[in-house]
Amino acid sequence: MTIDELANEYEIQYKIVCAKMDGLKPLLSIYSGEDLLLLRKKLKIYYDMACECKRISNLLLHYYDEEETYD
Numbered sequence: 001m002t003i004d005e006l007a008n009e010y011e012i013q014y015k016i017v018c019a020k021m022d023g024l025k026p027l028l029s030i031y032s033g034e035d036l037l038l039l040r041k042k043l044k045i046y047y048d049m050a051c052e053c054k055r056i057s058n059l060l061l062h063y064y065d066e067e068e069t070y071d
Contacts, residue, residue: 007060
């Protein structure tokens with residue numbers, strides 16, 4: 001597997017997690033009490049996961065961009 005393929009895998013996972021969050025967000029206006037608290041915690045975890053997937057994907061895509069040449 002190449003770095004670009006791995007970056008693509010992280011991008012795919014980012015999109016999957018974002019889709020899960022989008023599916024749960026409408027429940028924020030329906031749930032209350034303990035259920036709402038648990039939903040918010042779940043959304044926070046998904047958000048953190050999505051951010052991390054996006055960050056890693058970008059790191060991998062630009063892995064060689066900052067490589068310095070030594071003459």
